[in-house]
Amino acid sequence: MKAPPFAYVRPATLDDVLGELAGGDAKVLAGGQSLVPVLAMRLGRPATLVDIGAVRELHAVESRDGLRVGAAVRQRTIERSAEARAVPLIGMALPFVGHRELRSRGTVVGSLAHADPAAELPAVAACLEASIEVAGPAGRRTVPATEFFTGAMTTGAGPEDVVVAVTFPAARPGEGFGFAEIARRHGDFALAGVAARVRVGADGAVEQARITGFGISDRPVTRDVTALVREHPTEERLRPETARLAAEVVDTGGDAHGSTGYRRRLYGVLAARELAAALRRARTSTEEAA
Numbered sequence: 001m002k003a004p005p006f007a008y009v010r011p012a013t014l015d016d017v018l019g020e021l022a023g024g025d026a027k028v029l030a031g032g033q034s035l036v037p038v039l040a041m042r043l044g045r046p047a048t049l050v051d052i053g054a055v056r057e058l059h060a061v062e063s064r065d066g067l068r069v070g071a072a073v074r075q076r077t078i079e080r081s082a083e084a085r086a087v088p089l090i091g092m093a094l095p096f097v098g099h100r101e102l103r104s105r106g107t108v109v110g111s112l113a114h115a116d117p118a119a120e121l122p123a124v125a126a127c128l129e130a131s132i133e134v135a136g137p138a139g140r141r142t143v144p145a146t147e148f149f150t151g152a153m154t155t156g157a158g159p160e161d162v163v164v165a166v167t168f169p170a171a172r173p174g175e176g177f178g179f180a181e182i183a184r185r186h187g188d189f190a191l192a193g194v195a196a197r198v199r200v201g202a203d204g205a206v207e208q209a210r211i212t213g214f215g216i217s218d219r220p221v222t223r224d225v226t227a228l229v230r231e232h233p234t235e236e237r238l239r240p241e242t243a244r245l246a247a248e249v250v251d252t253g254g255d256a257h258g259s260t261g262y263r264r265r266l267y268g269v270l271a272a273r274e275l276a277a278a279l280r281r282a283r284t285s286t287e288e289a290a
Helices: 014-021 035-040 075-080 088-096 108-114 120-128 226-231 235-249 260-289
Strands: 007-009 026-029 048-051 067-070 131-136 139-144 149-151 162-168 175-182 192-200 206-214 221-224
Touching: 014 026, 014 048, 014 131, 014 162, 067 108, 075 088, 075 108, 088 120, 088 175, 088 192, 108 120, 108 162, 120 162, 120 175, 120 192, 120 206, 175 260, 192 260, 206 226, 206 260, 221 235, 226 235, 235 260
Parallel strands: 007 048, 026 048
Antiparallel strands: 067 162, 131 139, 131 162, 175 192, 192 206, 206 221
């Protein structure tokens, strides 16, 4: 199908972007890898597309206080950047995002703003407790990623807002991560997936463990599983516990690609495996730092 008619503008400043968005009948265009298919299927009919590619400040990648990624930065840029090594989880997740050609156009922030519940980067942001910067008519504000995603394709950003950047916290000594998903084909959205983060002390004891599931609900679902990992520190011992957790957090309906029960089994197995892997990596990190 063809997209419905729309006007196209390419402002050079963020203030001009916000001016074009005033009125709420315009959409921000960054990489276009999510928006253009929506237009082609006529699931959206904005009067104007506001291309943010000419706003220089949105192309910045900064490593101060973590990894700050501007709204116009391509996923492939982050995948190849030295700065991104400070955030191992995003490096683990990006190869699962579509294909390299898509990542060469798609943006990190665009994936967050699109908020597909089966997408990888919103889960990474939620698991790491990233901070998302939003600019709008009332000024700028920072929204925790755990509060940003409010439903399927729905976020805390309004129609006159633009998501300016996301900041991922850098990994600290004693932290380990895990990431995995199951999809019909590589590059497809996940039937179920998990992102895991475990922090241990100098003695190897678990201080914090978090896991975020995606493709299992209408948004990324994060749980603190510190007590669970402390009591069951191996994959074999975790598996019955994560199976019970799956019954709690997986609430998406079944479809032609998998039933709710199938997704619960996937989540349970992946969660046990990646939490155990994250714990091993966290302890290795502690040993190397000693």
